[in-house]
Amino acid sequence: MSHSSISHAPAQAPSSPRHPFDLQGRVALVTGCNTGIGAGIAVALAQAGADIVGLNRSDASQTAAQVQALGRRFVPIQADLSRTEAMADVLAQVLAAAGQVDILVNNAGIIRRADALDFSEEDWDAVMNTNLKSLFFLSQAVARHMLDCAAQQGAQWRGGKIIHIASLLSFQGGVRVPSYTAAKSGVLGLTRLMANEWAAKGINVNAIAPGYIETNNTEALRQDAGRAGEILQRIPAGRWGQPADLGGAAVFLASSAADYVHGHTLAVDGGWLAR
Ligand code: NAD
Numbered sequence: 419m420s421h422s423s424i425s426h427a428p429a430q431a432p433s434s435p436r437h438p439f440d441l442q443g444r445v446a447l448v449t450g451c452n453t454g455i456g457a458g459i460a461v462a463l464a465q466a467g468a469d470i471v472g473l474n475r476s477d478a479s480q481t482a483a484q485v486q487a488l489g490r491r492f493v494p495i496q497a498d499l500s501r502t503e504a505m506a507d508v509l510a511q512v513l514a515a516a517g518q519v520d521i522l523v524n525n526a527g528i529i530r531r532a533d534a535l536d537f538s539e540e541d542w543d544a545v546m547n548t549n550l551k552s553l554f555f556l557s558q559a560v561a562r563h564m565l566d567c568a569a570q571q572g573a574q575w576r577g578g579k580i581i582h583i584a585s586l587l588s589f590q591g592g593v594r595v596p597s598y599t600a601a602k603s604g605v606l607g608l609t610r611l612m613a614n615e616w617a618a619k620g621i622n623v624n625a626i627a628p629g630y631i632e633t634n635n636t637e638a639l640r641q642d643a644g645r646a647g648e649i650l651q652r653i654p655a656g657r658w659g660q661p662a663d664l665g666g667a668a669v670f671l672a673s674s675a676a677d678y679v680h681g682h683t684l685a686v687d688g689g690w691l692a693r
Pocket of ligand 1: 449450451452453454455456473474475476497498499500501525526527528548583584585586627628629630631632633634635636
């Protein structure tokens with residue numbers, strides 16, 4: 419090979435990923451990543467090369483240490499997503515600290531359990547505000563920011579990815595969790611609506627529906643030996659999931675490998691919905 423052919427070989431653009439799942443150079447905003455599924459997803463995205471902005475109510479130093487051990491940046495942001503009025507302010511705080519958001523993972527969520535006959539308005543509002551209203555308005559703020567990036571960067575802009583964490587109760591009714599079922603069914607609908615409005619603008623909106631995962635969210639279920647046994651028996655994979663089980667789906671949906679995937683809710687459930 420001549421010297422000139424080497425010097426004229428097309429250089430790889432610094433912004434184009436080497437591998438379709440490579441997230442190097444991407445900044446991912448992950449809500450509620452101090453523990454559980456959010457922590458599993460933040461670490462998986464960092465393993466694939468992304469820097470992480472962790473939006474949490476409380477200390478996320480354990481996740482920060484795991485992300486930093488992978489050689490990635492972890493930017494901590496403190497915010498309470500039950501306060502739905504402040505999503506534009508929250509994003510301003512994120513952008514001041516991190517500059518740009520390429521990937522949003524709406525993971526933060528809570529659950530309240532009581533019979534539908536007794537369910538309180540307080541438990542309704544708490545879950546709907548955190549799991550659905552904040553998810554919508556944070557997505558709106560991030561999508562506006564992504565479209566500003568698109569306008570400023572033109573052909574250099576690599577597109578935006580929004581991933582919501584849905585649930586099996588996006589597909590099924592559940593029992594004793596009315597506001598959670600309403601919110602997570604709403605998340606599936608909003609995933610489709612946002613995809614319909616934003617797909618042509620270069621933003622992919624998709625969701626992941628975790629099955630039964632061992633986190634704080636399912637502690638009460640796991641302590642009820644009868645319920646825990648019934649659940650385990652019904653999972654084709656024969657085990658509960660771990661937070662790390664969600665990592666692959668998150669990396670896929672955050673990456674250019676998913677550029678033509680829009681409005682889909684991907685179950686990662688050990689086969690539960692196939693049953
Ligand atoms: P978890 O309780 O361990 O984590 C929930 C996260 O959300 C925590 O980081 C918490 O601090 C954060 N959060 C809650 N309220 C917040 C607020 N007001 N402001 C900021 N952050 C807040 O539970 P998890 O199972 O890891 O849950 C993560 C997501 O996965 C939730 O949306 C949950 O509904 C969903 N999910 C969980 C399961 C499961 O089996 N564990 C199944 C389906 C869906």
